[in-house]
Amino acid sequence: MRPLALSVPDVAVPDRSATGRRMLALAVICLAELLVVLDNTVVNVALPSIGVQLRATMSGLQWVVDAYTLTFAGLLLAFGHLGDRHGRRRAMTIGLIGIAVMSVGGALAGDLGQLIAARAAMGVCAAAVFPATLALIINLFQDARERAIGIAAWTAMAGFAIAIGPTVGGWLLDNFSWHSVFWVNVPVAVLVAAAAVAVVPESRADHSGRVDLLGIALSLIGVTVLVWTIIEAPHHGWLSTTSVSGYLAAAITLTVFVWWELRTPSPVLNMQLFRIRRFSLPALAIAVGYFSMFGFLFMITQYFQAVREYTPLEFGIHSLPFAAAVGIGAPVATLAAQRLGTTAVMVCGLLVLALGMFIAGQVTVDTPYFGPVLVSMVLMGLGLAIVQGPATESIMASVPPEQAGAGSAVNDTTREIGGTLGVAVLGSILASVYTGKVGPRIDAIPDSIMTPDQKGIARQTGLSVLEIAKHKVNPMFADQKAALIHAMKVASMDGFHVASVVTVSAVLVCAAVVAVFLPWRPTGTSVLLGWRDGAATDRERVHMPQ
Template identity: 45%
Template sequence: MNRRGALLATTCLAALTINLDTTIVNVALPSLARELDADTRDLLWVVDGYNLAFAALVLAMGSLSDRFGRRPALVLGLAGFSAASGVAALVDSVEALIALRVVMGVSAALIFPTTLSIIANAYTGRRERATALGIWGAAVGTGVALGPVSGGLLLEYFSWHSVFWALVPVGVIAIAMTLAFVPESRDPGVPPLDLPGLVVSVAALGTLTWTIIEAPEHGWASATTTTGFVAAAVLALAFVAIERAAEHPMLDVTLFLDRRFSAAAASVTIAFFALFGFIFLITQFFQFLRDYSALGTGVRILPVAASIAVASIAGGQLAPRLGTKAVVGTGMLMLGSSFIGVSMIGVDVDYATTVVPLMVLMGLGLGLITTPATESIMHVLPPARAGVGSAVNDATRELGGTLGVAVVGSLFSSLYGARLADELEGRLDPATLEAARDSVGYADALAAQVPGVTSALEVAFMEGLSRGSLVVGLLCLVGSAVAWVVLPANRYDPLAEGELVEVG
């Protein structure tokens, strides 16, 4: 392997590790519900504490790594990530675990944009960069999809603590490879950090996520929820105003006037919104309703991982020939169609003949979206400013994932809780019914003791899964239509190496 190949392998390992962590904890959610007495809102925060910190800080971290050096930034991020993972394996309360998940998210925010920036500076030709990004995209998507598989394998033999212990040696290996293969690179011209923009953006995203996750508890139409949404909107508008007025903004919001940039960013956001929401629910469906083991659950998600890997590489090769519009628009259509299919399944759905094809369709669609969209985002900026482009790309991924878990999880929680209350009204005392509404894990344990709870749990869970999947599917279909209308249909002229030809 030549030095650039080793560099690419290092960045892919780092990206795979932190994206593995975005979903490895999902398969442990039932164990956390039982052993830490975590309800559905607690589980949402365990997942989204990581995603929220990741999404909120990735823009700033990309700028810092550009300014002070990408190699030390990658080492520092990996060290912090590994240390926080090790400590998380030692805690015995859900509150402490959530706090450490936030620390891990901060470290991941430093790692992720740095990996993409390193690749963009090492591979400057558009064709070779597209190939490298395809491999990187495959590592990212595979990490997300393989999380439940890895977690399931660990939980087959060890406690939930093992899903955090396992990340420590991987992080250490990535540090060693970074020191051995990644050359130093930086952009001394990067301006100072935009602190006002950073503070307001974190406040806006944090407020929005908190409001969505807590909405089932307070009520979607309650004063608390309404106030939260209004506050998030005001903060978002304030962020735009601050960035437009700043001499050196954290995010140049005028970039979104370029349709290659804005439409591609929206496509990535929707794709990861869909994927993260799906994994959050399907892992619980497999374990609570189908009684699969943690390992059995992880293995059954392999079709998504495999198809993402294949389509990520294929997408990088197809986009230069067919055009970004055609590849991303088709991928979004496939992704939306898979979720419409998921919304129609029942508790006793056949895995091999129905679930597997839907997962393959989902993975292929997601892979076709992410690599071409990422390449479109990165092409807007020169290599010297790769940190900005990569940070925006990363932010869209994590924003989509954060909101996917929050929205789909909270929508599910509301629908599940209301339907379970209807099904079991008058059959349980108020305190027990409330606990069952708040936690699928509690309801599952209760089903073994109280007749009739199993059927009520199945009906309520499937209502939440079906409606949530339908919402995601419709969002993806809208995204497909937007991609076909807005994204540029550019491809390579085969007779003019490296030149772009606008088509359509």
């Protein structure tokens, strides 16, 4: 009797070495992302030192932050397309080397203008890095589950950067000058660039259209004019001729940009994508989320250092709960969205974000750290984390993998424009309220006690409290000095309260729009594959005659 032959089906055995190489490449890509995000957060801690040494006004300090985010946001679309065409790893590597070089320029800056120019140049280089990171992850992981892990790691890295930014910056400022926050970029950027060449595989799209130079120029000019007008509005007047002219110029330029993008054969931004609800509404949520976060971080810097008079390192340590909440919440929310649906998770995140900012708006000069301050930071961090992970997946699900660079650039552009406007709008509101309340009191001080230059700085920013507190005066003026410092702190918090109302209103409106117009049903597959399933319906509708 012949033995029974059993046929055993072939079982696919995962290639552990290949998986290990992909995870190593993911780690390098996330380090590149870390460096870019870190440059946004670490400078916030150095603002008081920069303001004192370079004699910067509030608007000057806003431009130290916004010069980076503005060029970053304006050029993300261009570099996303260039990365798709010429290679995403190449774009990332060139950008990292550029950050190292421009960081040297920032460290050696001798005045505020040079520093702002260096920050703007760093933003240009960062724009080459950031869209490439997410596009490389999308093309690196073909398995849906591994892609989900990669996206979760990418979103969590932003929270980690927020965590170490203020703390590392505070340690550097406690031991060195503010120049050190730029010097530290140089070796890190060079090492990450070398590691990228060694372990990250190159990827590019098979076909790319011509670069839309006119579209790039129009978008950069429009956004720049808008943000400049908002930042300078407290000085010229919100409804002054200068401000109104700026608003009109920005509106006309951006309208022409949209008109051109709808007609050019290879646009830098495919406006048809915004007719896909799973693309446009998550992009709106990310923009509003980062509007809140960047504005909150800018204002909390004033609170910790001007009101509480913390050292930079103390500020960094006290901000860790906010950062930890982002780092922990982002991957959890990304995975939860696959089970519950993107809409439910995003709406929940926006409501948590609004609650956190509302509580922050109730903080006063005498409010202790352990209480509303800590609770508001944790809620803000969780809210942002819950929104950004699922929203990023939904955006990337709306474009095919071969257009990952362009999709990533749109995702990054929305968050950077939102962040830039957050600093500009909320910072300007804070400055307007502060100057209106403190200006007359400071003007009444004799020039023998405060010079006109000192008055000018004190009139513009509450961070001047640090220098006024150190300044020695005749004992007979001690009470007046203490009263002035207290009034400056109260005025800063009054500005914070008004800005928080604006933020909460914007977040609640966004939550309502997402809840009403974004489909609640899951796509039926991993959202990363949604462009083949749930998002495909919307994609097809884009081309249907109306």
